Amino acid sequence: MRDHPRDETTSAEVWTGRATNRAQWLLALGGCAFMALGIELAVDSAWTSGVAPLAMSVVGCIAAGLLVLFGTIAFVHVAVKVDQDSLEVRCGHIGLPRRRIPLSQIVGADFVARVTPRQWGGWGYRWRPHQGTAVVVRRGEGLVVRLGDGHTFTITVDNAEAAVRVIRERMRSGAAGAAH
Numbered sequence: 001m002r003d004h005p006r007d008e009t010t011s012a013e014v015w016t017g018r019a020t021n022r023a024q025w026l027l028a029l030g031g032c033a034f035m036a037l038g039i040e041l042a043v044d045s046a047w048t049s050g051v052a053p054l055a056m057s058v059v060g061c062i063a064a065g066l067l068v069l070f071g072t073i074a075f076v077h078v079a080v081k082v083d084q085d086s087l088e089v090r091c092g093h094i095g096l097p098r099r100r101i102p103l104s105q106i107v108g109a110d111f112v113a114r115v116t117p118r119q120w121g122g123w124g125y126r127w128r129p130h131q132g133t134a135v136v137v138r139r140g141e142g143l144v145v146r147l148g149d150g151h152t153f154t155i156t157v158d159n160a161e162a163a164v165r166v167i168r169e170r171m172r173s174g175a176a177g178a179a180h
Contacts, residue, residue: 013083015166017157020077021138024123028076031069038062075124078137080157082166087145089135089155097125099135101145101153103174108146109167115142115156143167 038061045054074092081088087101116139120126126134132152136142143160145153145167157163 015082015163016080017159017163018077018079019137019157024072024076027072028069031065031072034061034065034068038065075137078135078155078157080155080163082163087167091135103170105148106145106167106171107148109164110144111161111164112142112144115139115154
């Protein structure tokens with residue numbers, strides 16, 4: 001689950017990184033199975049128990065399948081980009097949910113060697129009262145950004161140490177530029 005040398009880019013302009021969790025594809029397959037069950041019930045049912053129970057079963061299976069399928073595909077991977085102005089986090093294949101944090105709102109960045117879904121209550125976009133907000137797609141290294149409003153934002157991303165270095169460097173150069 002850690003492929004960092006080929007996925008991250010460090011340049012003078014933009015740092016990019018990603019993290020992937022291939023195990024979530026198994027959950028997506030489970031969602032497909034629920035949808036297939038709903039379709040099978042709709043097409044091949046004998047309709048002996050009445051229309052209402054059958055309709056509820058079909059709708060329930062298809063809705064559960066879609067929820068599981070799209071909920072897992074949305075968090076199969078995360079892409080992080082740090083440019084001169086901001087930190088941007090995009091989830092899944094269509095980039096939603098997405099969060100953009102201007103570097104001027106960041107007061108600190110730290111590397112965390114081990115972030116686990118258990119710490120955050122599962123995979124995905126998470127919020128915990130005394131921990132802050134997180135995007136967790138797998139267990140492993142992560143980046144914790146402290147914001148000026150006192151909140152924190154944690155992201156599981158490969159080569160998080162490099163992201164911390166880039167953010168700290170941009171914060172120093174931004175502070176030095178503001179002082180002149």
